[in-house]
Amino acid sequence: MVFFSESLGIPSLRVLAQKLLELVFDYEIEKEPLLFHVFSNAGAMLYRYMVELLQTHVRFCHLHVVGAIFDSGPGDSNLVGALRALSVILRHRSAMLRLLFLVAFALVAVLFHILFAPLTGLFHTHFYDRLQDAGSHWPELYLYSRGDAVVRARDVERMVEARLGHQVLVRSVDFVSSAHVSHLLDYPTYYASLCVDFMHNCVQ
Template identity: 30%
Template sequence: MANADGLEYYIKFPSPNFNYNQNNGDSDFVFVVNEEKLPVILLFGWAGCKDKYLAKYSQIYEERGLITLRYTAPVKCLFLRRYQMPSIGDKLLKLLLDLNFDNHPIIVHCFSNGGAFLYQNFSLAVDKHVKPLQIKGIIFDSAPGRRRISSLFRAMSAILEGNIIYNLSVSFVMTMFLSVIWLYEMVNSAFSTKKVFQTDPFEFLKDEVNRCPQLFIYSKNDHLIPHTDIEYFAEYRRKHGVDVKTICYERSLHVKHLPENRESYVNSVCSFINKCLNGNN
């Protein structure tokens, strides 16, 4: 783990003697890469994600000799202090520049709306930078989804720990409080003459400037973000000229698609990244 500008992130580089011409993972996939400018995979975790879980996803890429950087935004920033998220996006960009990754191909792999909201602010920082990064593709796992009070309550309940009475009561209070904030933001956005900071990744990312390929991995059994939300979003992006691929599972739960569909999941993300790196259509 490293700490820069208040960001607690995890980064891993391949070993110097890594053999890119052989299969090093749990599939038959082998990347063909420029070893002087290795691809960098940014993994943005879901709200409340513990790094030990995010590390299971980065392992997919590390086993194949890619650089990985994992970061999950603090829960307080995702829900209560969302005004701090643009600063986090700026710090992530600065971190990549300090690491001299500005000429490396970059793939973003984000999870749930928490990861999508982090990507939104990272994307804003990249757009403002004089020399844009080489973002080649985006993977959305269980995201993005529309704002719903029921989904917010389930998310808060999943994040909070403690006995069921404490969990449900605090989740209810937090849900009601955040719902009022949502309502205020919607009214302010509708009637304000000034440009309002967008805190809803579903709405912001629909019209994101970046037109690189996007992969959506989701399920019909997701109780936090309905598959219809993701399908609507993916189709919207496709109609606006984005190369979109979707993988829909029948039974896996929210951000549980890897453990429940490992072979298919690994092959899908690896094929997508290879396509992004080589510009295949």
Template identity: 35%
Template sequence: MEDDDLDYDITFPSPSPVQEEENDEDDDITLDDFVIEGDRKEPVIILIGWAGCEDRYLAKYSQIYEKRGCITIRYIPPKDIAYFQPHLVRPLARKVLDLISDYNLEENPILFHIFSNNGCLLYSEITDILHSSEGQSYSKYQVKGTVIDSAPGKRRVLQAAKAYMITSGRSGITGYFVFFSVVVALLFGRLYSFVLSLIGKKNAGKQHHVYEAIKDDKSRWPQLFLYSKADQIIFHYDIEEIIEYRQKVLNVPMSSVCWNNSDHVSHLRLNRESYITQCRYFLEQCMKRDTAAENA
């Protein structure tokens, strides 16, 4: 579906529960264990893809939730915007948020599942909107938690250029040309942002502060971080620093899983059973937390 220039996909649950595939060796949680009862609204899972992601890949993640009777919305931010036109991210964030009211889902519990720094950039704008004066337009929204896969990472030009080269699909001499071109563009962008900050331009250089935005995010709903020591794009110790800070300093309910074998945004493929189990358990706990709060 398209909403102006927003290319997204939304899936509503089937009238009857979807049967698990025979080869879906995922977890011990059955549909009977899930927390959609009576008049409770189905959870809405908003999945925000990584740079270079394709919808057919993101759909594998949405199926984790669709098999639990959830509504899913999939969206992949254009990577060129994240790298070179970050001022366009906030309008995209508003459009993603507006999808909830467009489909009359304001009373449904909402969870985010985001990937890499590309997803974190859009997500950080979404949470900034929700916790600013603009958030009054979305005051009925019921966000219950966030899953963060392979992110966030600190500002490193070479790592960012490497990620862009990989997602461009270029290799050999062409790949190196893309790599060095992105390095030059990012360094120039930093210099330009620094000059703007000196003359008092608001939000100058904001594109370089994804890590800080996630670290100091004003939301206090639970978070689940999924990452790996084998990730060559986003380093595990960056993520662990955020987990410790948000848990100990900001008192945010945190959980995490760190694997040793999976590369960037490859954790589902190489650790399928534990990945699916963690996502569904986190969803279940967020729903139980919501029920407990209502009954308190």
């Protein structure tokens, strides 16, 4: 549902983003360095609102964010990838039910794109576009794969280029063959070392 609500310009994740940032104060770690680890497009949608709150909300603007890691995202609008992701979610359902859901999802997605995208574009910026031009300047690490059937590698690479254009310190690693959000499973030692090294560089 979050994908549809965001497409319609309904900021359904903004409240959740604020609650997550408030946890920093609940756990009394607001003076500690913060590093985001963002997974796939749903995570990127949530991160988009967290960045906005960090820049506009009085309570959060003093938090010390040192970096962000993106795993398997963000990806631009991609119906085929969305269908593949939904297929994975529904893999334990019967074949007929899975097919019904996929066809219904595809039809609704196409209708939303044709009927509502031009309208919502007047007052709502797509999360991918918003992240390309985000005002954040902490370092970013992008972990992706050409073998990802859900989020296209070229979408991540376009994001990297856009962030570099905003003078953000960016590193990207293409795992080449690992599937969507499976880089850690396929390359546990390498993945962990990339994240730990990035974290150390961010807090130094």
